[in-house]
Amino acid sequence: MKEIMAIIRMDMINKTKDALLKEDFPSFHCKKVMGRGKKKVDYSLLEGLIGENERTLSPMLAEVISEGHRLLPKRLISLIVQDDQVKKAVDIIINTNSKGNQGDGKIFVLPVAETIRVRTGESGDEAV
């Protein structure tokens, strides 16, 4: 079993969900996260937004453009698959999300020691 963690753009989550469902990966979970990558973001573009508009901004946007954090909102999706399915799932995520721009995201593949289904208590490959 392997865990595939992918950090993708916020607006790509629905497309990724559909693409994974079509190829028979219905189960996954996803979380709102903030992050940054290797690329330096040019925050001077956002400077006009701060100032008089500051009070009307949504908290999430305010966090992005405030001096302190400078992290961008992303979606972290995580799915557990069998060893031989890793390549297929990774390809789906890359094909769906790749627009050739920096900031499209990253995928990490991690080993999983054990999986247990809570409903029945069964463990191992059939519990995935």
Add this chain to the structure above:
Amino acid sequence: MLMIRAIIRPERVNAVLSELCDAGFPAVTKIDVMGRGKQRGVKVGDVFYDEIPKEMLMMVVKDEDKDDVVKLIMKNAKTGQKGAFGDGKIFISPVEEAYTISSGSTGL
């Protein structure tokens, strides 16, 4: 490659992030989490709080960079001279593969 997951105090996040960036580790993901540790939470008066807000920093680094990153996080996430309960934990797990979505290339 190794994944470093550090659960730290929310007020120390800025210090840790800016130090990491200066040291050449800009890539990081921050996740809001709630949790408790071995001390079973915090007791204030008669009330026991066992869901304490923390921030989890997740980053994937090369094997040889692990010690530097861990040291940096430890140094900046510590509160007081000796540190205090609730400063957090760092977990490290192996990562087998990494892909960049924009180019489809493997590796960090």
